[in-house]
Amino acid sequence: MSRPADLIRTLTERGLTIAVAESLTGGLVVAELVSIPGASAVVRGGIVAYATELKHDLLGVDAALLAAGGPIQAAVAEQMASGVRERLRADIGLATTGAAGPDPQDGHAPGEVWIAVATAAGIRSVRLELGGDRASIRRETVDAAIELASMSLPE
Known part of the structure; x- marks a missing residue:
């Protein structure tokens, strides 16, 4: 079984829901999840906030944080995950932000990516x-x- 199918199955078994906030992936994460039969029971939806200001407008990312450091940083990914979790009323919020290339973005090389997940237990982010x-990428x-x-x- 594939990783997306495993995730959908586990969410279903545990009675959990997920929502996704995406920047560089442009909707690919939520598309991957909804390609799995039964996803409608657990996938609440997704927000593609490709433009930097939409991360603030739609997901509640701190405008000062975006102005000071741009969209490619751990705190932005974390706030995106938390924001989509709250706004779409999901148990889990998942977010992606980064530079896919081919050119650098805001001083970040192509391939620099932050992903984050938010649950009731807290927020975790990973740099790729x-x-x-x-x-x-x-x-x-x-x-x-x-x-x-x-x-x-969560268990």
Whole structure:
């Protein structure tokens, strides 16, 4: 069974829901999750906040944080995960932000990515340094985000 299918099955068994906030992945994480039969029972939805100001407007990311350090940092990913969890009323919030390339973004090299997961127990973020082209960076981010969510599920 695939990692997305395992995640959907586990969420279903535990009666948990998930919501996703995405930047560089542009909806690929939630698309991967909803490709699994039965996902509608546990996937609340997703917000693609690709533009920096939308991270504040739609997800509640602190505007001063974004102004000071840009969208590619741990605290932004964490606030995105927390914001989508709250706004979509899910048990788990999952978020991605980073530079997919081909050019650097705000001083961050392509492949610098932050993913975060928020649950009632707290927030966890992970920094990735990925290689390859834009498509492979986005694909690896999706895989890593689903892995992080799977490892962070409340009992």
